[in-house]
Amino acid sequence: MIEVLIVLIVASLATSILGVFLVLRNQAMTTDAISHTILLGIVLAFFITQDIRSPLLIIGAALVGVLTVYLIQLINQTDLIKNDASIGIVFTALFALAVILISRYADHVHLDIDVVIAGEVLFAPLNRIEVFGFSIPRALWQLGILLIVNVAFVALFYKELKVSSFDPKFAYVIGFSTTLIYYMLMTLVSITAVAAFDAVGAILVINFFVAPVLTAYLIVKRLDHMIYLTALFAVLNSTLGYLIGYNLDLSMSGATASVAFIIFTIVFLFKPDGYIVLKIKKRRQRKEFMHAMILMLMNEDEHETVTPGEISRHFSLTEPETKKQLETLEVEGYVTRADDRYRLTVRGEEFTHYSRIKYGLKAH
Known part of the structure; x- marks a missing residue:
């Protein structure tokens, strides 16, 4: 044999x-x-x-x-x-x-x-x-x-x-x-x-x-x-x-x-750069981008504080998706919550500034 x-x-x-x-x-x-x-x-x-x-x-x-x-x-x-x-x-x-x-x-x-x-x-x-x-x-x-x-x-x-x-x-x-x-x-x-x-x-x-x-x-x-x-x-x-x-x-x-x-x-x-790693990286990038968009919305003058409903309507997110995003931002220290409204923290403002530079966006 x-x-x-x-x-x-x-x-x-x-x-x-x-x-x-x-x-x-x-x-x-x-x-x-x-x-x-x-x-x-x-x-x-x-x-x-x-x-x-x-x-x-x-x-x-x-x-x-x-x-x-x-x-x-x-x-x-x-x-x-x-x-x-x-x-x-x-x-x-x-x-x-x-x-x-x-x-x-x-x-x-x-x-x-x-x-x-x-x-x-x-x-x-x-x-x-x-x-x-x-x-x-x-x-x-x-x-x-x-x-x-x-x-x-x-x-x-x-x-x-x-x-x-x-x-x-x-x-x-x-x-x-x-x-x-x-x-x-x-x-x-x-x-x-x-x-x-x-x-x-x-x-x-x-x-x-x-x-x-x-x-x-x-x-x-x-x-x-x-x-x-x-x-x-x-x-x-x-x-x-x-x-x-x-x-x-x-x-x-x-x-x-x-x-x-x-x-x-x-x-x-x-x-190391295979399919699973790339999928994880793309998912992380999408998550980071969505976080940046939400924080930039909250950084605008007319949106100093926002409710989950406003975020859902603005980005066409479902209620569970919006809740998950806000919970993550709160845990990471980018936002604080008072009743049903969310406000940027100092760390959130710094992240927003960094995100505008990274994605080539200008403040309104």
């Missing part, structure tokens, strides 16, 4: 390192298209070779992956439809064609559509290969080579990838071939996708390309730090997914994808 974990980790590392540049280029969903349309390349190559393990299947898948990218770019260049729409039309057309060909002409071959889509990494160790006298899973051998190739590609073309991802126009001006770099990247994405595709299925391939990167993107903004943190999350997602799937007898692919989503959600919600 340890081989299953190793396959998961190597697959996640090989895919996520390329996923960094897909996310930075706003092309994360292109991975979804490629991970499905490469099935057409596999099917067409199988029709030629009649061998489910032929290396030509990877070549065919890679060519269809590049074709997918080319068609998406071609449609985008017309400016007639948006990028997500062009991805949707190309992806569904090519994938549907692959499904039709499998169901019509290759139903006797081990190209089961359900396994292809959902994947089952537990089967990866069953398909083995002899390497230097050692028997290892074929998927591990293929993905291991691709991990080395992808790391080498990023290391050798780091500067070009960085510039073309953040500022393609500047890259073009200084002489970088953005088109060449782009298609080199997409070719590797296609080859990596088909290798991972066979081991873990299309759904987890998409997750591996995108989820670790998006989680890292929420935390750091420097590219080198993002790559390192992406690798860390890729290993963490795979390890936890494996442990949960193994101990609870669940799908490894499903467990790994679920873990990736949970970790992303935790970071999204609870990081």
Whole structure:
């Protein structure tokens, strides 16, 4: 079973390192298209070779992956439809064609559509290969080579990838071939996708390309730090997914994808400038603004003292909302109450002066 974990980790590392540049280029969903349309390349190559393990299947898948990218770019260049729409039309057309060909002409071959889509990494160790006298899973051998190739590609073309991802126009001006770099990247994405595709299925391939990167993107903004943190999350997602799937007898692919989503959600919600912190900050700002408006109303000459009813009518607040605001202001020492009327304290006047400066308002 340890081989299953190793396959998961190597697959996640090989895919996520390329996923960094897909996310930075706003092309994360292109991975979804490629991970499905490469099935057409596999099917067409199988029709030629009649061998489910032929290396030509990877070549065919890679060519269809590049074709997918080319068609998406071609449609985008017309400016007639948006990028997500062009991805949707190309992806569904090519994938549907692959499904039709499998169901019509290759139903006797081990190209089961359900396994292809959902994947089952537990089967990866069953398909083995002899390497230097050692028997290892074929998927591990293929993905291991691709991990080395992808790391080498990023290391050798780091500067070009960085510039073309953040500022393609500047890259073009200084002489970088953005088109060449782009298609080199997409070719590797296609080859990596088909290798991972066979081991873990299309759904987890998409997750591996995108989820670790998006989680890292929420935390750091420097590219080198993002790559390192992406690798860390890729290993963490795979390890936890494996442990949960193994101990609870669940799908490894499903467990790994679920873990990736949970970790992303935790970071999204609870990081220092995450969703919850921002919501609390905005709520505090709204509360502070309402306090300032009430105090400024009371600071006007004609409203030296006010009743809750006057405040409710002026700001269209309900009676409970007005009561809550005034109670808070009284507790914080900004107002005092005499019978049913409220008056500013010295502290309230100072806060009003500060608020006028902060919000750029003038006294009446």
